[in-house]
Structures are given as structure tokens and as C-alpha cells.
Amino acid sequence: MPKIVDHEARRRHIAEAVHRVIHDKGMESVSLRVVAAEAGMSMGAVQYYVTTKDQMLLLALERIGIWIGERVAAVAAHQSTPLDVLRATVLELLPLDDERSYLNRIGLAFQASSVVSEHQAVAMRLGLPLLLSFFAEQIRAAQAAGQLAAHLDAGKEASILYAFAQGVVNATLVGHYTPEDVAALLDYHLARLCTG
Amino acid sequence: MPKIVDHEARRRHIAEAVHRVIHDKGMESVSLRVVAAEAGMSMGAVQYYVTTKDQMLLLALERIGIWIGERVAAVAAHQSTPLDVLRATVLELLPLDDERSYLNRIGLAFQASSVVSEHQAVAMRLGLPLLLSFFAEQIRAAQAAGQLAAHLDAGKEASILYAFAQGVVNATLVGHYTPEDVAALLDYHLARLCTG
DNA sequence: GTTTTTACCATGCACTCGCATGATAAAGTG
DNA sequence: CACTTTATCATGCGAGTGCATGGTAAAAAC
Numbered sequence: 001m002p003k004i005v006d007h008e009a010r011r012r013h014i015a016e017a018v019h020r021v022i023h024d025k026g027m028e029s030v031s032l033r034v035v036a037a038e039a040g041m042s043m044g045a046v047q048y049y050v051t052t053k054d055q056m057l058l059l060a061l062e063r064i065g066i067w068i069g070e071r072v073a074a075v076a077a078h079q080s081t082p083l084d085v086l087r088a089t090v091l092e093l094l095p096l097d098d099e100r101s102y103l104n105r106i107g108l109a110f111q112a113s114s115v116v117s118e119h120q121a122v123a124m125r126l127g128l129p130l131l132l133s134f135f136a137e138q139i140r141a142a143q144a145a146g147q148l149a150a151h152l153d154a155g156k157e158a159s160i161l162y163a164f165a166q167g168v169v170n171a172t173l174v175g176h177y178t179p180e181d182v183a184a185l186l187d188y189h190l191a192r193l194c195t196g
Numbered sequence: 197m198p199k200i201v202d203h204e205a206r207r208r209h210i211a212e213a214v215h216r217v218i219h220d221k222g223m224e225s226v227s228l229r230v231v232a233a234e235a236g237m238s239m240g241a242v243q244y245y246v247t248t249k250d251q252m253l254l255l256a257l258e259r260i261g262i263w264i265g266e267r268v269a270a271v272a273a274h275q276s277t278p279l280d281v282l283r284a285t286v287l288e289l290l291p292l293d294d295e296r297s298y299l300n301r302i303g304l305a306f307q308a309s310s311v312v313s314e315h316q317a318v319a320m321r322l323g324l325p326l327l328l329s330f331f332a333e334q335i336r337a338a339q340a341a342g343q344l345a346a347h348l349d350a351g352k353e354a355s356i357l358y359a360f361a362q363g364v365v366n367a368t369l370v371g372h373y374t375p376e377d378v379a380a381l382l383d384y385h386l387a388r389l390c391t392g
Numbered sequence: 393g394t395t396t397t398t399a400c401c402a403t404g405c406a407c408t409c410g411c412a413t414g415a416t417a418a419a420g421t422g
Numbered sequence: 423c424a425c426t427t428t429a430t431c432a433t434g435c436g437a438g439t440g441c442a443t444g445g446t447a448a449a450a451a452c
Binding site: 237238241245 | 429433
């Protein structure tokens with residue numbers, strides 16, 4: 001068994017175990033032992049791939065970033081117009097069903113955690129611009145296609161759109177908004193961007 | 197010394213110690229012992245006012261809600277027009293200086309924590325509508341005064357505005373936006389609501 | 393076939409955790 | 423005065439924490 005192990009797969013496996021623990025019991029319940037048990041491996045095996053708890057959390061955070069990027073890209077690929085891409089990708093970031101709630105619970109936990117951990121803050125600062133510039137680009141494309149008002153500041157609109165998505169997460173997870181409420185809010189906002 | 201103790205003051209004192217611990221070392225560093233040390237009292241004394249850790253966190257969360265409410269009310273009182281009130285109160289919620297960053301760090305930690313703790317989720321669900329309805333009311337007043345476009349849906353605009361404020365917090369605390377960036381974003385968004 | 397490397401495991405250590413308990417001193421009450 | 427109540431404290435307990443270490447079996451290298 002040794003030597004012929006896919007390290008990348010192992011790391012992903014550990015990261016996903018961290019995700020499940022965070023989702024089920026919160027960030028404070030994450031420990032090397034608990035994660036090892038969740039991953040179905042011994043604590044020593046986990047330590048072989050990740051020497052410290054900080055590294056483990058960082059791994060899980062990076063993996064979440066990758067995952068979100070993949071999901072957004074996948075959804076974007078199935079749309080035809082820039083505005084459709086924009087709407088679909090923002091919806092993909094919102095906690096509208098179990099899977100997206102799962103992602104958002106973990107993301108929210110890391111948002112709080114990254115404020116206190118410099119390593120995680122760095123990862124956040126690296127990932128954020130990718131999504132923001134993607135949004136801005138789609139907005140510009142939609143403007144070029146005449147789907148969005150030409151006078152909009154694409155960069156600012158992207159920031160506002162992303163902030164809206166993030167800001168609605170907790171209220172929804174906590175039960176204040178229904179998924180329908182959130183989707184209606186997004187459409188209300190997008191509609192305003194069209195009329196100019 | 198016993199008997200003539202102001203319970204409310206003690207509770208506030210403990211809650212503020214919790215706030216400082218969350219701000220400095222994060223939610224995961226909160227423990228009865230650490231909070232007691234931060235509050236300058238023995239662990240037993242803390243336990244007298246708050247029997248369990250959950251209760252302690254809940255106390256700190258409720259206190260934050262009260263604090264935010266007070267700050268918003270105080271700022272609102274010094275404005276003349278509804279639109280000024282709206283702008284000033286949203287700015288009050290953003291991490292634009294040390295004191296407001298302090299508040300937002302703690303708030304963000306509780307947003308993540310409340311997803312996993314039902315007690316905290318209840319507190320969140322109780323506090324949220326207060327702010328949202330306040331915003332909606334100010335928007336309607338601004339519309340009546342001709343400061344905001346009449347066709348706006350006050351409820352939805354309030355939700356979007358608050359979501360924007362919440363959503364921008366992490367990115368700012370992590371250093372992606374400067375305070376000036378955030379203020380500019382808000383003004384950009386508010387300006388759009390005026391022109392109709 | 394010996395040696396080295398890789399992947400993994402069990403265990404130990406010093407420490408912290410939440411929580412419960414029993415003692416104690418000060419203040420009000422009869 | 424005795425006596426109850428209030429506020430506080432020190433301490434103990436079992437469990438869990440991050441991390442380090444030494445050992446081990448299997449595969450690869452020579």
C-alpha cells in the first residue's frame with residue numbers, strides 16, 4: 001500500500017472531512033482527532049499529510065475556494081447570454097438548497113475564522129478578486145450586449161452584487177429568509193440594473 | 197459586598213469580556229476560564245451569573261444586538277433628512293474605523309456561530325427584523341420626502357441594503373477593501389436609488 | 393537480498409476544557 | 423444575637439486538545 005498513494009486524493013479526502021465537521025458541529029468542533037475519525041483514518045495518517053491544525057484548516061479553506069470556482073464555472077458554461085451567466089452564478093452562491101447551504105455554512109465559518117487567522121486571510125484575499133473580476137467581466141459583456149445599462153460601473157456593481165450574496169447568507173441560514181425570498185431579492189436587484 | 201451587587205452591570209461586564217476575547221483571539225478561544233481572566237474575576241464568579249458556556253455566548257450576543265441598536269439610534273438622532281438617516285446608519289454598521297471593526301469582528305463571529313447554535317439563531321431572528329424594518333421605514337420616509345424614487349420597494353431595498361452592509365464586512369476586515377472603498381460603494385448604490 | 397523510502401499507526405505528554413461541588417465571608421433579617 | 427441569603431472562591435474530575443515520538447509493514451531501489 002505505501003508509495004502508490006494519490007496524495008492529492010488524500011488531501012481532498014481530509015479537506016472534505018473537515019468540511020463535514022464544520023457543517024455538522026461548527027468550526028469549534030474541528031480537531032485532529034475528530035477530523036481523523038470523520039475521514040475514517042487514524043490520527044497519525046492525518047498528521048502525515050497535515051502537520052498542524054492550522055494547515056488542516058487552510059487546506060479545507062483552499063479546497064472550498066476551488067470547489068466554489070468549479071461550481072461557478074460549471075453553471076456559467078450552461079448559460080447563453082452574459083446576463084444569464086450573471087444571474088445563474090450569483091444564484092449558485094446563495095444557500096437555496098441543501099447543497100448550497102452546505103457550502104455556505106462552511107464558507108461563513110471561514111469568513112469568521114479568517115478574520116483571526118492571517119493565513120486564512122491571505123487565502124481569502126487571493127480568492128476574492130477572482131470572483132469579483134469574473135462578475136465585473138460578465139457585467140461588461142452584458143452591457144456590450146445591451147442587456148445591462150451602459151452607465152453602470154461594472155467594478156462597483158460586481159462588488160455590490162457579491163456583497164449582497166454574502167450578506168444574505170446568514171439571514172437565510174438562520175431561517176429569516178426563504179430561498180424564494182432570496183431569489184426574488186436578486187431578481188429585483190438585477191431588474192433595476194437593466195432599466196438603467 | 198454581597199447582596200448589593202448590580203446584576204445587570206455584572207452581566208454587561210462579563211459580556212464585554214467575551215467580546216474582547218472574540219475580537220482578539222476568535223470565537224474558538226472563548227472559554228469560561230479565559231473570559232473570567234479577561235473580566236478580572238474568578239471562574240466561579242462568572243459561573244454564578246452564567247451557568248453554562250452557551251448562556252455566556254448568548255448573553256454576549258444579546259448585548260451586541262443591544263449595542264448596535266443603541267449606536268444606530270444615536271446616529272439616527274443627529275440627522276435631519278430620512279436619506280441622511282439611512283446613509284448614516286448604514287455607515288454605522290460598516291467596519292470603517294477601529295470601533296466599528298471591533299463590532300463587526302464580533303458580529304461576524306456570531307453570524308457563523310449562530311448557524312450551529314439554535315439559541316443564537318433565535319436571537320438572530322429576533323434582532324434582524326428590527327433593523328430591517330427600521331431601514332424600510334426610513335426608505336419610505338425618504339420616498340415621501342421626494343429623496344428616493346417612489347417606485348422602489350422599500351422592504352426589498354432595505355433587505356438589499358442590509359445584505360450589502362453585511363456582505364462587505366469580511367472582505368473589508370480581511371483587507372480587500374479600504375474604508376474609503378466601502379463608503380464609495382454605499383454612496384454609489386444610494387445614488388442609484390435617488391435617480392429612480 | 394539487503395537497504396531505503398513511504399505511508400501509517402499507537403501512544404504519551406502537558407495542557408485545557410466545561411461543569412459540579414463544598415467551603416466561606418459579607419450583608420441583610422428576625 | 424442567631425440565621426438565612428447572596429456573592430464569591432478554590433478545587434476536583436473526566437474528557438478532550440495539539441503535537442511529538444518511536445515503531446512498523448510494505449513497496450521500491452540497488
